[in-house]
Amino acid sequence: MKVRFWGVRGSIASPGPHTVRYGGNTTCIEIRTDNNELIILDAGTGIFPLSQTLLAEMPITANVLITHSHWDHIQGLPFFIPNFIPGNTLRLHGGFDPVSGKGIEQVMSVQLQYSYFPVREEEMKGRIEYVTLSPGEPVQVGSATVTPCLLNHPVVDFGYRIDCNGKSVFFTGDHEPPYNIYDPQDEGYAAYQSLVDEKNRAIVGAIRGVDVLIADTSYTAEEYPAKKGWGHGTFATSIELAQQAGVQVLFCTHHEPTRSDDALESAFAKALSQRGAPQQGLDIRLAREGDTYEF
Ligand SMILES: [Zn+2]
Ligand SMILES: [Zn+2]
Numbered sequence: 006m007k008v009r010f011w012g013v014r015g016s017i018a019s020p021g022p023h024t025v026r027y028g029g030n031t032t033c034i035e036i037r038t039d040n041n042e043l044i045i046l047d048a049g050t051g052i053f054p055l056s057q058t059l060l061a062e063m064p065i066t067a068n069v070l071i072t073h074s075h076w077d078h079i080q081g082l083p084f085f086i087p088n089f090i091p092g093n094t095l096r097l098h099g100g101f102d103p104v105s106g107k108g109i110e111q112v113m114s115v116q117l118q119y120s121y122f123p124v125r126e127e128e129m130k131g132r133i134e135y136v137t138l139s140p141g142e143p144v145q146v147g148s149a150t151v152t153p154c155l156l157n158h159p160v161v162d163f164g165y166r167i168d169c170n171g172k173s174v175f176f177t178g179d180h181e182p183p184y185n186i187y188d189p190q191d192e193g194y195a196a197y198q199s200l201v202d203e204k205n206r207a208i209v210g211a212i213r214g215v216d217v218l219i220a221d222t223s224y225t226a227e228e229y230p231a232k233k234g235w236g237h238g239t240f241a242t243s244i245e246l247a248q249q250a251g252v253q254v255l256f257c258t259h260h261e262p263t264r265s266d267d268a269l270e271s272a273f274a275k276a277l278s279q280r281g282a283p284q285q286g287l288d289i290r291l292a293r294e295g296d297t298y299e300f
Pocket of ligand 2: 073075158179236
């Protein structure tokens with residue numbers, strides 16, 4: 006299996022001289038199975054440069070898995086160039102939105118409203134298919150099995166586990182580990198804590214044993230208290246998740262948009278020095294636009 010990062014930035018695209026090493030595009034990750042089937046995790050602005058490379062291998066079938074409907078994870082979809090060329094297929098997978106009562110087709114139709122984008126879906130020459138997924142129910146995508154797992158974010162967010170030929174990768178999308186909203190002296194604390202423990206156990210179980218975990222690592226431990234409840238993880242929570250699930254390689258991603266390359270590297274170094282007894286064999290890396298990892 007091969008992983009390539011096309012967008013590693015959270016919230017908003019952040020190009021410029023201070024982000025040139027790690028990249029400014031928002032979330033998009035290309036996965037290739039051993040049979041070279043194409044799976045794309047999220048469609049942030051990084052999907053635009055990815056789509057330009059796909060022109061060399063048309064006709065293509067792109068299996069896009071959307072973690073959730075926040076802009077930084079979908080805003081590249083209208084600019085996915087193969088959509089404009091006959092013979093290509095975009096198969097868009099994602100969850101049901103309980104707020105709108107609509108399936109994953111919503112993330113495309115909202116963006117293609119005529120006030121916001123000049124080309125209507127009916128005018129696109131490629132084929133676009135929609136597959137609305139349910140948590141915990143695996144689907145077959147070519148030779149890979151994809152299992153969506155409900156994570157913790159202000160909107161429905163699916164983490165995706167992809168298993169293929171004995172290899173596996175899990176991507177969280179945006180995720181803040183569930184925590185107790187009560188104080189320990191409050192009446193509801195104990196009951197809520199067992200709910201939190203159960204949720205965290207289910208999440209660790211869904212990730213258990215993967216070769217590669219790509220996790221939302223937006224904040225430092227120092228920044229987190231002011232951002233609690235926004236739905237994002239920290240270096241410490243991502244490392245803990247990787248250790249609990251026994252993964253081989255952790256990629257920290259969804260970098261905070263104001264963080265420069267130098268600040269990102271020093272925040273990462275600090276987080277590594279602050280962690281407790283490091284788990285034997287866990288390889289922890291910063292996701293960087295353009296990097297490829299094969300396993
Ligand atoms: Zn995000
Ligand atoms: Zn989000």
